[in-house]
Amino acid sequence: MGTPLGDFIRAKRDTIQPDSFGLPGRGRRRSPGLRRSDLATRAGISVEYLTRIEQGRDRNPSPGVLNAFADALDLDAAERIHLRYLAKITSGGCPGRARPVPPNRHVRPAVVETLRLLEPGVAFVTNRLGDVLAHTSGFELLMRDTGLMEGHPPNLTRFVFTDPRARTIFPDWDQVADERAFELWLGPSAETSEWFRAELAPVAGVEFTRRLNRHLPPPLVPLRVHHPVVEELRWHREKLELPKTDAQELVVLLPADDTTARSMDRLRRQSDRVLRAVG
The missing domain is CATH 1.10.260.40 (lambda repressor-like DNA-binding domains)
Incomplete structure (x- = not known):
């Protein structure tokens, strides 16, 4: 039967x-x-x-x-x-089975204060699933026209694998996709990662599922971002692990060249002019 x-x-x-x-x-x-x-x-x-x-x-x-x-x-x-x-x-549906608890999404006040001290730099707090939990105004300025910030909450992994704009925003899309899949393998817990993979796999398709369970970390290279306004930007990434109970990390993006630094300055000036005009 x-x-x-x-x-x-x-x-x-x-x-x-x-x-x-x-x-x-x-x-x-x-x-x-x-x-x-x-x-x-x-x-x-x-x-x-x-x-x-x-x-x-x-x-x-x-x-x-x-x-x-x-x-x-x-x-x-x-x-x-x-x-x-x-x-x-x-399989019978398992109607009584509880959904795994999502990861901790609360950002401690001390971490929020650290982000404030990093202004106007580009930094954000995330977890292994890719949720953007808190960020500086510099990160908002960098990513607000890309589509990433439209999520509730914004999620970098979901954006990379399900939003067609991600392939334009990240010229090295395969590298970024490998990084996001590897982060899922690392945590925050096996149950939570499995829950997220099950949610994402049906809509992300083969580009996501073929990357699962790869145990070798992808190479660490500068992150290239093709910005809709100032075009290509290159960033070095510094990742600071927060205490284990947080299951989060602080990521700081540092300009990898003078062109990126000048482009971000230009983007800030344009934003300031818009804000003054609105005011």
Whole structure:
């Protein structure tokens, strides 16, 4: 007897022509679409395990396996959400299971005072999930026209993987994406990171899921930001870990060259003129 999850995977597999994935055709077959062996290879699982899922003999695939299926079947965002819904009802839904507690988002007054002392520099407080919890006016000035600050709260990881503007704002998008995925692996806790990954994976897609569980840190390089007004800026990043109970870090962006420093000065002057005109 099948399950909603198994039926969906089998039906989706049957609609995909092998040549659309660069696989050779195999002549006339009784069943259309991808073979089980094709899908199993793309997903990195055994044919026997795939058979158990499609036939309803395994009802609890892990989030990692669901991500692998979504990538292997080239699902779009709506299909990824539907896949997770089918997995939930197939496994029984776990209605009494509590949602993991989100990380601490309270920024201590002493940390807020530290940010005040860093004005008019560019600095912010974040956690491993990428929430922007507090920031200087310099950071607001740098990022307010990029789209990042439109989130509630702003979240750098979500912005990088789900907002098309991020690929323009960050010319080295792959580097930034690798950094954000690696931060998730580091914490703040396994339960909280898993909760966030499960929330983000359906809408972020393969560019996010293929980066999960990479244990080697990406190289530390200057951050390039293509600003809508002053064009390219380059920053060195200093990260200061706050006490473990905070599960947060203070990030300071320092101009990596004179051009960036002059551009930020110009941006501040333009902002001051606008504020005086409004006043």
